Amino acid sequence: MNIVCIGGGPAGLYFALLMKKQDPTHAITVIERNRPYDTFGWGVVFSDQTLGNLVAADEQTARTILQSFNHWDDIDVHFKGRTITSGGHGFCGIGRKRLLNILQARCEELGVRLVFETEVADDGAIASQYGADLVIACDGLNSRVRSRYADTYQPDIDSRHCRFVWLGTKKKFDAFTFAFEETEHGWFQAHCYQYDGDTSTFIVETPEEVWRKSGLADMSQEEGIAFCERLFARYLDGHALMSNAKHLRGSAMWITFPRIVCRQWVHWNAVDGRRVPVVLMGDAAHTAHFSIGSGTKLALEDAIELARCFERENGAGIDKVLDAYQQLRAVEVLKIQSAARNSMEWFENVERYTAMEAEQFAYSMLTRSQRLSHENLRLRDPDYVNRFEDWIARRAFEQAGLALPRGQSSIPPMLTPFRLRGTVLKNRIVVSPMAQYSAVDGVAGDYHLVHLGSRALGGAGMVFAEMTCVSADARITPGCPGMYTPGHTAAWKRIVDFVHASSDAKIAMQLGHAGAKGSTRRSWDGTDLPLEEGNWPLVSASPQQYLEGVSQLAREASRADLERIRQDFVRATEAAAEANFDWLELHCAHGYFLSSFISPLTNQRSDEYGGSLENRCRYPLEVFAAIRAAWPADKPISVRLSAHDWTPGGLTPDDAVDVARLFKAAGADMIDVSSGQVSKKERPVYGRMYQTPFADRIRNEVGIPTIAVGAIFEADHANSIIASGRADLCAIARPHLADPAWTLHETAKLGYTDIAWPKQYYAGKQQLERNLERERQMAAASSGLTPQQVAARLLEG
Secondary structure, rough: EEEEEEOOOOOHHHHHHHHHHHHOOOEEEEOOOOOOEEEOOOOEEEHHHHHHHHHHHHHHHHHHHHOEEEEOOHHHHHHEEEEEEEOOEEEEEEEHHHHHHHHHHHHHHOOOEEEEEOOOOOOHHHHHHHHOOOEEOOOOOOHHHHHHHHHOOEEEHHHHHHHHEEEEOOOOOOOOEEEEEOOOOEEEEEEEEEOOOEEEEEEEEEHHHHHOOOHHHOOOOOHHHHHHHHHHHHHHOOEEEEEEOOOOHHHHOOOOEEEEOOOOOEEEEOOOOOEEEEEEEHOOOOOOOHHHHHHHHHHHHHHHHHHHHHHHOOOOOOOHHHHHHHHHHHHHHHHHHHHHHHHHHHHHHHHOOOOOHHHHEEEEOOOOOOOOOOOHHHHHHHHHHHHHHHHHHHHHHHHHHOOOOOOOOOOOOHHOEEOOOOEEEOOOOOOOOOOOOOEOEEEOOOOHHHHHHHHHHHOOEEEEOEEEEEOOOHOOOOOEEEEOEEEHHHHHHHHHHHHHHHHEEEEEEEEEEOOHHHHOOOEEEOOOOOOOOOHHHHHHHEOEEOOOOOOOOOOOHHHHHHHHHHHHHHHHOOOOOHHHOOOEEEEOOOOHHHHHHHOOOOOOOOOOOOOOHHHHHHHHHHHHHHHHHOOOOOEEEEEEEOOOOOOOOOOOOOOOOHHHHHHHOOOOOOEEEEEOOOOOOOOOOOOOOOOHHHHHHHHHHHOOOOOEEEOOHHHHHHHHHHOOOOOOEEEEEEHHHOOOOOOHHHHHOOOOOOOOOOOOHHHHHHHHHHHHHHHHHHHHHOOHHHHHHHHHHHHHO
């Protein structure tokens, strides 16, 4: 083939040398607009895993790169005069110029033609000139090629909220260093790492608003650099900061990060009567925020994958090769971009976390992307994790008013106690309220006793009863439990008494009203479908039909309806207190009655209960105030909210923060943060712990405890969430359906034995722990790791 790479960065050079190595008969040309030794930026960072990929792709190039690397294991986080260090991270830094020179030399050695100081204005003309069968567009984040064929590539470009500047310094950092400094206008952070024998990269970043208030928009380049030198003087030890972008004037050296993702990566051009593919690679196709150091990694791995696709699909046709390339890389890029987005948003919102103490602030920063978990950190630096777990435990036991147990090993964060008002949970795991549709005339029977009782024995700190309806016409299905007759109260008290007598778990009642989502069949008979007979009238904030053309039409609730329903909630609250529940939750989520007031999608009222967010929250807040007055003062009330409607025009995470503030002001003790199920038009973005960022934001911006929910299914997830301060409790749903003793079993997998089991099950505890320890010992013998490291790796997946 004749191949032309437009752009002589890492992607184009590496792809060229890999393809030339694969088949020396390929005629490959790399065209670069700069001179051979020009480059912008300072150093680039790779993980040890990325280095392994380079070795596998071309050992000779990798060996030369490795000889030029500065390697380090530690990360230092400087915050409020403290330095927190964790090790074992395995990073390497190399100068961008040195990396390019190595790739250029290897290309020349293999016979790749390098053309410098040539601006490509027309990719079609270049393809014609070189007789190209394949054009690689690796012309960077400001790609001309991507812009020219935007209709094909369909790029989504999101300019982010921070300004940053790439600088360098002769100060040598012996760890990857993150430094945070507060000014009168807000917080700045520096990302620093050494990449050769005497030079370090020094990136300074701050939100746009802080940048402008600090006057940097009006400073010259020299003044801006001097500002950064003064601000970070304690870390520079008298060394100057340097810019290698002297051509930029003043504030132009401060840029915003463009997050780029393209829907398609291949455009077909007609060149001299032939179909020639123009393939995006590297920053032209996608970007990943510099805070996870993956831009160059992605570019090199794009090149590796496309070269492998040509090798694997040899003779299959270029269409199939390029389809395979996009499918394989798009998945990997999506994973990296998801992590990069989490990391980027953490740095954009540093102020959100500055109320934390240095220990937790540093841990939050380390785990910000959700790729680096608690057990992954343990693999890297077990001593750091043990110290941090001890710190978390001391604070948790103090908050709960309990004495810290002596003589125990470090306590996993999810097993630390938590106090809210007069209720103390033995740990941070709760069994989510999960609809079972197994009540008869609203009565919770033997099924509920076994279902909730077994999970109370299974180690969780608290079990939630499913959404319990405050009237017969508030039910979702005929199988939903209620709290509107004395018989309901007695049935629930039987279950509560069992939980209290047979376990040390607490039990919570969640009260709700189905609204427009009521009068439907049990889920296994058709989720959200209306009953075939025996329907009851539905009310909502405004007239609506949940399933368009299918569901019953709910009418707008009148003033009389609102008063009646409020009194129903009060009566149910009093009954829950009589049944001796430990905790109460008000359900204001998922499109049910109270949620229908909060979301603009379902509230079109023109009275004082509609319009502004404050008005839309008015009725749910009135209900909350009424039940708070009826509920014992020493027992907590949480509120379940949908923090995101996942559809245009719906409630946003910004709105959810304001809603949480209103409930906090009204006396709510905790927000149970979920999302969605308000509209069938929703388009959620799923993934591990995908709703945790909403709980994180509400907890740390509003200053109220939160419960995290959604795709939390491992102890590692829960420990990471609790330890980082993203939430105070973790609600586990589906894993508890599969395993009532989820908490006990996950704890055993951690290798932590200082947890109480029901005395009747103690023999099972001993056998499970022996079996797991035997597995760890055998794995350790074959891997060379310690049993603790094996446990961490098993939990890490």
